[in-house]
Amino acid sequence: xxxxxxxxxxxxxxxxxxxxxxxxxxxxxxxxxxxxxxxxxxxxxxxxxxxxxxxxxxxxxxxxxxxxxxxxxxxxxxxxxxxxxxxxxxxxxxxxxxxxxxxxxxxxxxxxxxxxxxxxxxxxxxxxxxxxxxxxxxxxxxxxxxxxxxxxxxxxxxxxxxxxxxxxxxxxxxxxxxxxxxxxxxxxxxxxxxxxxxxxxxxxxxxxxxxxxxxxxxxxxxxxxxxxxxxxxxxxxxxxxxxxxxxxxxxxxxxxxxxxxxxxxxxxxxxxxxxxxxxxxxxxxxxxxxxxxxxxxxxxxxxxxxxxxxxxxxxxxxxxxxxxxxxxxxxxxxxxxxxxxxxxxxxxxxxxxxxxxxxxxxxxxxxxxxxxxxxxxxxxxxxxxxxxxxxxxxxxxxxxxxxxxxxxxxxxxxxxxxxxxxxxxxxxxxxxxxxxxxxxxxxxxxxxxxxxxxxxxxxxxxxxxxxxxxxxxxxxxxxxxxxxxxxxxxxxxxxxxxxxxxxxxx
RNA sequence: GCCCCUAUCGUCCAGCCUGGUCUAGGACAUCGGCCUUUCAAGCCGAAAACACGGGUUCAAAUCCCGUUGGGGGUACCA
Numbered sequence: 001x002x003x004x005x006x007x008x009x010x011x012x013x014x015x016x017x018x019x020x021x022x023x024x025x026x027x028x029x030x031x032x033x034x035x036x037x038x039x040x041x042x043x044x045x046x047x048x049x050x051x052x053x054x055x056x057x058x059x060x061x062x063x064x065x066x067x068x069x070x071x072x073x074x075x076x077x078x079x080x081x082x083x084x085x086x087x088x089x090x091x092x093x094x095x096x097x098x099x100x101x102x103x104x105x106x107x108x109x110x111x112x113x114x115x116x117x118x119x120x121x122x123x124x125x126x127x128x129x130x131x132x133x134x135x136x137x138x139x140x141x142x143x144x145x146x147x148x149x150x151x152x153x154x155x156x157x158x159x160x161x162x163x164x165x166x167x168x169x170x171x172x173x174x175x176x177x178x179x180x181x182x183x184x185x186x187x188x189x190x191x192x193x194x195x196x197x198x199x200x201x202x203x204x205x206x207x208x209x210x211x212x213x214x215x216x217x218x219x220x221x222x223x224x225x226x227x228x229x230x231x232x233x234x235x236x237x238x239x240x241x242x243x244x245x246x247x248x249x250x251x252x253x254x255x256x257x258x259x260x261x262x263x264x265x266x267x268x269x270x271x272x273x274x275x276x277x278x279x280x281x282x283x284x285x286x287x288x289x290x291x292x293x294x295x296x297x298x299x300x301x302x303x304x305x306x307x308x309x310x311x312x313x314x315x316x317x318x319x320x321x322x323x324x325x326x327x328x329x330x331x332x333x334x335x336x337x338x339x340x341x342x343x344x345x346x347x348x349x350x351x352x353x354x355x356x357x358x359x360x361x362x363x364x365x366x367x368x369x370x371x372x373x374x375x376x377x378x379x380x381x382x383x384x385x386x387x388x389x390x391x392x393x394x395x396x397x398x399x400x401x402x403x404x405x406x407x408x409x410x411x412x413x414x415x416x417x418x419x420x421x422x423x424x425x426x427x428x429x430x431x432x433x434x435x436x437x438x439x440x441x442x443x444x445x446x447x448x449x450x451x452x453x454x455x456x457x458x459x460x461x462x463x464x465x466x467x468x469x470x471x472x473x474x475x476x477x478x479x480x481x482x483x484x485x486x487x488x489x490x491x492x493x494x495x496x497x498x499x500x501x502x503x504x505x506x
Numbered sequence: 507g508c509c510c511c512u513a514u515c516g517u518c519c520a521g522c523c524u525g526g527u528c529u530a531g532g533a534c535a536u537c538g539g540c541c542u543u544u545c546a547a548g549c550c551g552a553a554a555a556c557a558c559g560g561g562u563u564c565a566a567a568u569c570c571c572g573u574u575g576g577g578g579g580u581a582c583c584a
Contacts, residue, residue, distance in 0.1 A: 189582040389547035468543035
């Protein structure tokens, strides 16, 4: 086992919490946990223009939801805080000054207009784009003068253009890029905020991060960071660039082509265990080829040798299957409680029930005392055996079980009620006989109902599927439903008979 | 364009480091069958891949080179 690894996940609060953040967090978590190190959450909120106020709490909430608990972070504290970059501006300012003093960086007074113009010109003559270094050679007195009259400026990194800068990527091996390919990166913007490159390096060092885990898209900027570490005289951390999650067309995963918000997965009834498991499967393989494993099982035999480098396509279909597996693996009690908690969460986040989908369920819960009510839990619990193998997400429960919660199931037509090659009148005759028979039942249980209906099959000469279709539609309102006899027991004799009467009125 | 990363079934992973055991294994999805009151679940089965070209070697999915494809980067975004 290696030294204790200190890792960090460093999302920007610029929108919904991203599935890529969870992906990085998972591997940071595994790396630090299995080496006895620490895992840090740092909020990189240096881009004031894209900042969104509620984003940070959504990130922390989502990470906790997934069980990817960090040891240090803005909401849990830690020895090397603050963990929000916007609260560390003074630290960056000092470090920039150090770079300026040691001439590893320089002030650049170029306006954005000039830079745009410069790029146009470069493109026009097919030259590689990049800062042309105009301010790199500014005389000290010129700089002083401009500073004195408050000309806005940025601070740029003085990149050595005469040598190769390299680093060892833990996943990919040696990576080298020549200095002339590297732009004189802006380290501090004219608004006084640092850019990612500066803040990231300074914070990683100050927070004692010794293994930088991040997405592949950062590989080409890593040499800039190497230069910074060298300029400060700091030891290099290890770098591990994870593959990028991809859309179906293999481009970097984006919200236009995939649900990327962790909030979306929660709202749509995915289980955190399933999401984490699925993310782990992206670029990682279990020890024995096992596909279903918990966080704990993953940690138990975690091995960086089984991490791969090529960008996996994010396949919602497979996530759905895994989610179904987890739903089926749950105990019926746990699943019932999960559902209730899910609907309570949905309600608390302003979910508007759809009458055609889940309106009946929410109405019924409200009428019966709400999410906390025992009678609600009891009935939900009673439906578990009927639905557990039939839903892949928590959200699929409501549309599947409308017949239990709806007052009036009418809305189907004869084309549903009447089996192929049978007539409406004949079907009604059958239903009438069925009604009489059911009404005479002494006990109303799954088996007594089944016995009665099966006897009818023999008596009337209808095929089982024909007779059960008519009964199913009459009682549940749909040709597709949970198992008929169990459903009838739950719905109860009074309602069942009433619904048969309604079918007879068709 | 330039730089960097990458390449096994449609998709996710094994196998590659340490060449032979690979007529390439598992999973999702697909298709077929069984079970069956619908739909699922479950069980059984089928189809489906080593990007291409050169080397090295008795032997290459595995090692080397090149090509091609895919991705990323090339901002006072992260």
